[in-house]
Amino acid sequence: MNLLSRDTDYAVRALIYMATHEQGLVSTADLDRELKLPRPFMRKTLQTLQKAGYLSSVKGNRGGFKLVMPPAKIRLIDLMQVFQGNISLGDCLFKKKLCTCVATCPLRREVKDMEEMVTARLKAVTLADLIRNGK
Amino acid sequence: MNLLSRDTDYAVRALIYMATHEQGLVSTADLDRELKLPRPFMRKTLQTLQKAGYLSSVKGNRGGFKLVMPPAKIRLIDLMQVFQGNISLGDCLFKKKLCTCVATCPLRREVKDMEEMVTARLKAVTLADLIRNGK
């Protein structure tokens, strides 16, 4: 299982790079060179980050992306939400016709508890934290 | 996302039923009637539980399954392991050629920490706990 999807992972890597190399615009090609990640995928990821308000973009030759949000304000949980939707550890099973059985609801309660622990942690972690811990 | 797979969920339901209705053998048909779950799927699940040592089985007419392990010894994490393999929140991304980038390893560390919180909790919960909390 994976708490983080590939999108989220790549996004974090890209953002860390951009935050620690403040030299104007960074293009997909640059990131490809630096991070060795599949280029078209990364491109899509950056576009998403731009739409979500983390990056500004400049089109045309010598164009690229630029980080426009301070790393301390970029929470891991928000990035996950952008790429993976709402975080939940007990997704679909709730919606279905299951859980009519009272006896198993404690199971759901357990899962819900764990979900809260995890989301609390995710809310606390920012890009700035990740950069700090990486040094 | 789902911490528990359907197998695990069904298994828990079945085991709770069998633990709280100690009346000899329980057949797939019985469980189908009681829990309203897809019968052939449940059957496969019970066979797996049998192979894993939680149930004994009797073939033939009037046959069925019987719980052979005390609920207090049945840990949620073990059931999950049976149906879902080793529990992990940061699976595949580790194995790949990623994570060469030092800067993002703090991300992995975060995930690992959360994974430890969750597994600690899962280890602590037994079928007996779930039954107790359901009353």
Next chain:
DNA sequence: CTCAAATGATACCACTAAGGTATCATTTGT
């Protein structure tokens, strides 16, 4: 002015795992 280099938008593709079904063989109480 032209062209290459970049993003915007979007459609498409392949693979895998999860959830579920079907079938045939075997056993056994009635």
Next chain:
DNA sequence: ACAAATGATACCTTAGTGGTATCATTTGAG
């Protein structure tokens, strides 16, 4: 003898993930 049960196993369908391709548009540099 037969129906009712499990054992074993193969198959199917679907959705999500990871990834590619394409066309349009913009723009700095020669």
